[in-house]
Amino acid sequence: RRICHDPATHQPLAYLRLRQAIRNIIGHRDIEPGQALPSERDLSQTLKLSRVTVRKAIAGLVEEGLLTQRHGAGTFIAERIVKPMSRLTSFTEDLRERGLSPRSEFFERGIGEVTPEESMALNLSPGSLVVRLHRVRYGQDEPLAIERSVVPASVLPDPHLVRDSLYEALEKLNARPRRALQRLRAVSLNAQQARLLHVSVGSAGLNIERRSFLDDGRVVEFTCSWYRGDIYDFVAELQTD
Ligand code: 16G
Structure with a gap:
């Protein structure tokens, strides 16, 4: 830094x-x-x-x-975590900057053939291999978000290269994303999500999809996250044209 x-x-x-x-x-x-x-x-x-x-x-x-x-x-x-939308940071970096210790619990960390939906999101041809990570993300031992990431195996050849941070692993492979498109939607958390995030069923969540790109335009990740609506604010600075 x-x-x-x-x-x-x-x-x-x-x-x-x-x-x-x-x-x-x-x-x-x-x-x-x-x-x-x-x-x-x-x-x-x-x-x-x-x-x-x-x-x-x-x-x-x-x-x-x-x-x-x-x-x-x-x-x-601040009682809530206020996260600037315009910075392309990772969960791990973001929590460390706040002095909170990040941790992940993996449900899935594997490699497999791309599904039709994933191949669209990642611009990959059918039959390509992808790494899939499914994690609950914690800060100070409190669950804050659930994330499902899909990364082309051509970029990340082995899922176990990711210890706690996906971006740290990508950085080591010289494949740190440089640009991303993000979509944020309001959702109510279903029973399974609510259980994992220690909130009641139907609580508000922020569903965020991020597609990140390398300098050469290749898609590095397609991540779908559910952040706790009772904790997170996403903020952006706006300017006139
Ligand atoms: C953030 C990103 C997610 C990315 C992850 C990497 C949002 C909404 N999402 O959670 O797309 O995959 O960070 O974090 O900010 P890591 O390097 O700690 O695994």
Whole structure:
């Protein structure tokens, strides 16, 4: 990850260090979601950092969605996971950035012949081999999403190259996706999904389909995810044309 360093000392800049420190506080649950962060003034006095530095660190974390600010009331640890839609990140990276530890439970991690539906989604000819991963994704041991990924075996030859993170495995194979198309739909979770995600049947879920591409236009993954609607917000920055 690219981090700005102070050219004189080669240390990460103070506000970035503070941002990481606050991330760790959130990750270790030292302050629970929904609870207030100490005031800007208290932070700057305890940490011996300028108010400007503290404000900058907080602003960055608000933008990332880890903190929320209520006018006049202060800054709080976000209760929901707010995920920017425009960044092509992996589940693992995303949780690590929030200081939460990611984990996956696999139901399926195998290789087989492509189905007609998969061959359409991945632009593969009939008879091609694909790797299939079916996982429940956890953050701090809480189930957050269910994911079914299909990847051409020409890109990922062995399903066991994926330990916890698909994107980490792809990165090692020089096949990290560079662009993706994503569709998000509201669904109510069926009995099996609800059981896996520890919510009640019929709870709201976000069904997200992602097709990711390599630079040369090949499709690297077709992933269908069900994220918990009671936890996730997906946000995007919009601009006029
Ligand atoms: C995210 C992606 C999913 C991708 C996965 C890889 C969304 C909606 N989906 O969950 O398409 O396959 O990350 O994560 O963000 P991993 O590298 O941790 O396996």
